[in-house]
Amino acid sequence: MVSALATCDVAAIVEQIRVTRGWSQAELADALGYSQSWVSRVVNGQQSLTIDQVRKIAHRLTIPVHLLRFASVGNGPAPGALARPADARAAGQDKGASTTRRRDFGKVVAMATLPLPAASANSDIDETTAPTLHAITGGQRRLDASSPARELAKAALGHLELSGRTLARARGTPFASEIAAASSEAAGFAAWLHADMADSGSARTYYRVAVDRARQAGYGLLDVYMLGSLAAFEIEAEEGQAGLTLAAEAQRRLDDTDGAVHPTARAWLSCVRALGHATLGDTAAARHELAVAERSVAQHDNAEPPWPWVFAFTEAKVASYRALAAVRLRRPNDARSAFAEAFEGGPSSSKQQAVLMVELAQAHAEAGDADEAFRLATAALRIGTSLGSERVVDRVRRFRRRHRRTKAPESDTLDEMLITHVTSALAP
Incomplete structure (x- = not known):
């Protein structure tokens, strides 16, 4: 140089x-x-x-x-x-x-x-730019709860491109860090949408962009959030070891952040690691991480979540991860008990509710209750198809493959719905 x-x-x-x-x-x-x-x-x-x-x-x-x-x-x-x-x-x-x-x-x-040239030479970059970009992503996230991911993806990618170009113009200005953070959020949301569309390659790409721009922003918690989100994505894709490696890096960065670690951040990351260990069949490690999460959410200062978390991580959220871990560890009775606690707290969206319903269906099937298992899987598929969530539909497909020889009152209905979903996607 x-x-x-x-x-x-x-x-x-x-x-x-x-x-x-x-x-x-x-x-x-x-x-x-x-x-x-x-x-x-x-x-x-x-x-x-x-x-x-x-x-x-x-x-x-x-x-x-x-x-x-x-x-x-x-x-x-x-x-x-x-x-x-x-x-x-x-x-x-x-x-x-x-x-x-x-x-x-x-x-x-x-x-x-x-x-x-002074920073003010970029007359379109000022103290309102980053909040505006944050607000756009926030509005899109609210729509995600009740809208098909494919209908949001084009707008989300357009917003990501806009935020990237804005970040390029903002380099060298006092606003660059905040704009990088806003762009990281936009990339993280684009990754989430592509995961929901079962486009794993694009999801990974956008998660990596989100992590990179979080680091450009210099906000430790945002870096942890995006890296942990990528870890959770890999674990959900049943890449347990890759997910745990990413989660370990997120934990190191969390420990390096200035000041005390917020309970929500610690609980969430512990739950991600618990699910990773459960995916690999390590019961003791999964239980240890869930215990850490439970202690964290019980702390008195867990009321207001730190940005970029939107909601505090509560006992019900930990229960949902405990249930998911129990399914992967093939402990159906523990899973059903934890799911009951999780549903009492109320899932954050219809899509997330459908994901939990498929997992609960798996727990019922493992326990021998095929009727309830297929009823839940069918209900989840209805939500998934109505909201265009390939993530939910793929989970139902995996459930059906695992229990392909099982017959129940709802099994024929489920099979017909799955066939209809495939054929409708092929229609001109």
């Missing part, structure tokens, strides 16, 4: 910043405000730059212009530094080109004495 700065090798500078920040080339292009193809040509030394472009890149990447230095004219500037004729770049001998470069260098050196 020192060498690149010394020769104004913008291509090398830009590429090193991209690698250091862990950006893709598309994210770098977004930060610079240019197309990905243009950035690719710059990085590969195929695109010459004007002085104004050098200054814009320096500003967007927060490179103080005075750090840029230039090699002697005889050596010529590095590729990608300043615009010049192609033949002069190849030969480095053209006298007219050398004179032009000398004038250009003088302009840049003079420019280094001028102040960089």
Whole structure:
């Protein structure tokens, strides 16, 4: 980097910043405000730059212009530094080109004495920008409780793109951190919607974006929340070990946050880990994590949840995780008892209620109560299809495969509904 700065090798500078920040080339292009193809040509030394472009890149990447230095004219500037004729770049001998470069260098050196554009130069970025972006995500989350994910996904992705572009314009301003946090929330919601649509690949991608932007924001709890959400997603996909690894990293980051750890954060993360251990069949570890969660929610200061949690983690929430863990550990009686406690507290949405109903159906089936099991699975499928939740539908499919030889009063109805769901998706 020192060498690149010394020769104004913008291509090398830009590429090193991209690698250091862990950006893709598309994210770098977004930060610079240019197309990905243009950035690719710059990085590969195929695109010459004007002085104004050098200054814009320096500003967007927060490179103080005075750090840029230039090699002697005889050596010529590095590729990608300043615009010049192609033949002069190849030969480095053209006298007219050398004179032009000398004038250009003088302009840049003079420019280094001028102040960089003030944060207020981005007139559309101010103290209201981040709250506005937060409010949009909040409104979309409220709609998610009663709307099909596919109907929300396009708007959510549009909002994510908007927040990303806004973040790129906000770099170097006092508002960048808050806007990064808002963009992280938007990415997390996009991930949730794609998980609900059973698009695991996209869900993972957006969760990683959410984690990256949470770290750009510098908010420890937001980082923990997004990393823990990715862990929960992997565990739900029955990738227990991957989920536990992510949850362990989230716990380390939680322990590193300033001040005392809020009970809601600790309880939630303990429940995520409990479910991961149960997925791997480790009863003792699952019970230990659930006990930690129960002690946490009982603390007196658990009334108001910390942002970005919306609701406090209550005894009913812990009961729902205890029930889910019991299903995975094949302890149907424990599961049914815990589900009863969880439903008393009331699930947060119809979709979440349907997820719990499928798990409860599994507990009843394991206990030999096929009639109740198929009644619950059928009711959950009705909710899942009405709200377009492939997440719920897939869970019902897994339940039916596991009990494919079981016959019950509701089993024929369930089979017909599953067939109808598949054929309706194929209809023109």
